[in-house]
Amino acid sequence: MSLSTRWWHGILARSLLAMAGIALLMGSAGGIAVGRIVGERVQSQAMLKLGELLDTVESTVSVACFTNDEGLAYEVAQGLLRNSEVRRVVIRGSEREIAQVARSGVSAYKDEAVELRQVRSPFKANEIIGTVQVEIDQQVIDARVAEEVNFAYLLLLGVLLLVIAATTGSIFLFIVRPIKQTSDRMHDLDVTSGESLKVPQGHERSEIGRLVEDVNQLTGRLVEVLDQERDLRQRQEIGQRKYHDLFDNSSAGIFVARSDGRIDSFNRAFAEMTWLPLAEDQEGGRRRLTEAQWRNPMELLAMIVASLLDGTTHESDFQLDGRRGDMRWLHVTVVPLGDGSVQGTVTDVTLIKQEELFARRLAVTDSLTSFANREGLNQAYAQLQSRTTPFILVRIDFDGIRQITEALGVPVGDRALLSVASRLRAAMESNDFVARISGTKFALVLEGEYDREVIAHRIDVLAEHLAQPYPSLDDDRSVPVVLGVRVGAARFPDDGVELQHLLRRAELALGNVPVGSHTCIFFNPVQEAAVEHRRRMEDDLRVAVATGELELYCQPIVDLRQGRVVGGEALLRWTHPQHGAVPPETFVPMAEQIGLIGEIGRWVLKEACRYIAHWRNVELDLYVSVNVSVRQIPDELAPGMVAKTLEQYGLPPQALAIEITESLLMNDVTIAQEWIASLRAMGLHIYMDDFGTGYSSLSYLKRFALDTVKIDRSFVRDMSADNSDFALVNAIITMAKSLGLGVVAEGIEDEQQFRLLRQSDCGFGQGNYFSRPVPMSQFNTIAMRINDELASYC
Structure with a gap:
């Protein structure tokens, strides 16, 4: 490379070119600005000077215009024309022009400035008696502007040249020279011997000094890398020898193959696993993976291609069929080597696959x-x-x-x-x-x-x-x-x-x-609709329990011999917002199934005790019998909880009776016996509901401690003086008395049934003949009405 070429590509030349361009740009912009500023200033000064001249001759012109003295006006105009910047002067009186003087040999400009001033009377300040018109000689103004602009240009050019010269010298002194010194030293530097560059004098803390230190560090690291590379090459040679030993003697099959299945190399274990001959050459060419009897050879080749495409490890299991009808599962893992080939590792997983198949079959x-x-x-x-x-x-x-x-x-x-x-x-x-x-x-x-x-x-x-x-x-x-x-x-x-x-x-x-x-x-879709309806009813029942939609009714129990109400059976009612009254036989089993019966049972118990306490406060000594579900014993209606509720409302145990059914007794005999015994020990009466309808009702009277049996309404409903139902009712009453049990006949619907039961010496009865179930809040009123109506029978 020639000296001129080196100089042209050097920092100094590029800096000079950059500064010259910047100076040209700045000089042009500055010259335009200076010309505009100087022109405006000279024009302004000329107008200011003209105004001052007019101020000087204003009084004289006033006299000339007042007297229409043309000679005086002419002298004033000549005086104004002596100013080199004035081209023409015109003085007009109130009626005519009295003087006009123009400079000869000066051509008029299109846009010349004109100063027009009104002349006032020397005696009346507010009276206008004429005008003075002065035209500026724009050529003179322009000549003066050009002169001053040229001077400013020369001054600006000089400053720029001085700045360029000073900057160029500084760049050469502080940048180019130390860089050239450093470059010359680098050509003779022997980094392998540990030699390093010296920082140019005066640049210990400058960027050039830091650059020299960075170069020294870089050369040091380069020497270290070269030493490491030499050591690595030696270790690779040792590792290569070890790899060949492992490759040849590994228990796992190893092969190197191309994307088309051509095998570059493979070890003895691979040949044994795939039943391939150990010799690599076959008919003058290399062996292929597809020579082995893979069940799906194309899937193996596709896995190799995928590994080469995405550069990641791929693995899968492949089934291999032997020539003797035996079968083997091989797990193949391929890793791309970066040269268009993959290294594969093969392990025999036949036993694992068999165990997986057996486990999958068991699953x-x-x-x-x-x-x-x-x-x-x-x-x-x-x-x-x-x-x-x-x-x-x-x-x-x-x-x-x-x-x-x-x-x-x-x-x-x-x-x-x-x-x-x-x-x-x-x-x-x-x-x-x-x-x-x-x-x-x-x-x-x-x-x-x-x-x-x-x-x-x-x-x-x-x-x-x-x-x-x-x-x-x-x-x-x-x-x-x-x-x-x-x-x-x-x-x-x-x-x-x-x-x-x-x-x-x-x-x-x-x-x-x-x-x-x-x-x-x-x-049938109707079945699903019914189930969905039930599900919605279950949800509605939960809402009903939470929002207090359930209501407690009571049906009177009458002492048939004395003709008065002695108590009542608590009956649960639910009025659905959309479906109206829902029968208890519908929602009570539902409450048992969805786990609400315990909560409902506790509410019924408290509500019954609250009303009993209220009746006793108004001197109505009545009791209430409460039905119990099999799901409520023993924990949902524990004897301790019952006792605590009675104590809360200040009631004796005789104020409450518990009605149980055969299904409750059949569920768990031992638990039922213990639960009933605990309640009776507290003083509560135990009623057996629906007596006569079960398979083993008579045996329950012997096994369980009961106080009263309630004859099922199915016997009372069809009862007459000369039929078997009446005989069966009489038999139940006689048997109960012999066992010391009370009797309540359910379902009394008319007066004949009432009279027949009194004749049979049945102790108590209930049914619509006396009253339908009524809200608990109305029960005391209904009880007093029944007492009044039955007074005549006693």
Whole structure:
């Protein structure tokens, strides 16, 4: 490179060019600004001077105009014209022009300035008697402006030249020279021997000094990197030898292959795992991965290509078939090497795969019956759903197996399920699918588009077969076992396309099977609507309990012999905002099922005690009997809580009676006995409601400590003097008296029933003949009315 070329590309030349450009730009802008400013200033000065001249001659012109003295006016005009900047002067009186003088040899400008001043009377200041018009000689003004602008330009140019010269010298002295010195030293620098650059004198703290230090640090690091690279190369050579040892002797298969499957190298373990010959050459070329009997060789090649494309590790399991009919699973991991090839690692995972397959089979199979479980049903359903062919989903539930398990033990219950599974398996056709989805519940999938009557007949026959007595399941007993069978069915896709929907709708259909019937019920949308209605009613019942929609009524209990009200039975009522009155037999079981019966029972108890206390304050000695659900004992209506409530309202135990039913006693005999004994020990009376309708009512009178029985209304309703119902009522009354129990006859509807019961010496009765159930707030009034009406019978 020539000296001129080096100079042209140097910092100094570029700085000079930059400064020259900046100076040219600034000089041009400054010259324009200076010319404008100077022109305006000279023009302003000329006008100011002209005004001062007019001020000087104003009085003289006033006299000339007043007297119309042309000679005096001419002398004034000549005097003004002596000013080099004035081109022409015109003086006018009030009626005419009295003087006009112009400079000769001067051409007029288009835009010349004119000063026009009014002349006032020397005697009356407000009277205008003429004008003086003075025109400026613009050529003179322009010449003066040009002169001053040229001077300013020369001065500005000189300043810029001095700045450029000073800046250039500074750049050369403080930047170019030390940089050149540093550059010259770098050419002779031997960094491998530890030599470093010296900082130019005077630049220890400048940017150039820091640059020299950075260069020294960079060269030091470069030497370190070179040393590290030398060491790394040595270690790589050692590692390469070790790698070859590991490659050849590794228990895992290792190979290096291209995207097209050509194998660059592989070890002995890879050849053994893939049943390939160890020799690499075959017919003059390299071996390929596809020579091994992979079940899906293209998937292996696709994985290699994907690894090369995204530059990441890929791995998967591949099945390999041997030439002797054996099979092997290999786990292949490929890593891109950056040169268009991948390194693969192969491990034998055949045992792991077999264990996974076994575990997967267990995960979808019921261990007892060997049928599919719920997960197996899900997988089978997914395949059926993808084919979109119609099929029937059948739900079968067996009643009695749980009781067998509880009574005879789990092994006997399992034998019952195995017997059921055996009959199901024998009845199924080749395309049918069976799953055990819970303890005693099975699901059947019957494929094919069947006529509804045909498939219903087939299911009915199956249900009858399943309901036939089973041989003895217990070694100690030879009595055959009979299981209840309920069957419900739903159709795909008419009744739904999702498995959960079909299962639920088949369950809804199953729930509508009559007790003891083995007939299959198909799903009907009305069933789902009924369930949805019940769900909404359950939600509404929760709201009713929370907002106080429930109301307590009471039906009087009358002493038939004395003809007066002695108490009443508390009855719960619910008036729904939309549906009106909801029968207790509808919402009370609902409250039991959704867990509200405990809260409702405690509210009923407190409400009854509150009204009893109120009646006693007005001298009505009445008691109230409260019905108790099986779900309330022993914790939801604990004896301690009852005692605390009575104490809260200041009531004796005799003010409250508890009515129980046969179902409560059947639930858990021991708990029921302890609970009743605790209440009676407190002094409460225990009534047995609906006596005579159960299977074992008489035995309960012997086993449980009761105070009173209530004859069910079904006996009283049809009672007459000469029928069996009357004889049965008499028998119950006689038996109760012999056991020392009181008797309350329910359902008295007319006077004949009332009289017959009095003749039978029945102690107490209740029914619509005396009064329908009324709100608790009205009960005291109703009780006094009944007492007045029955006074004539006593």
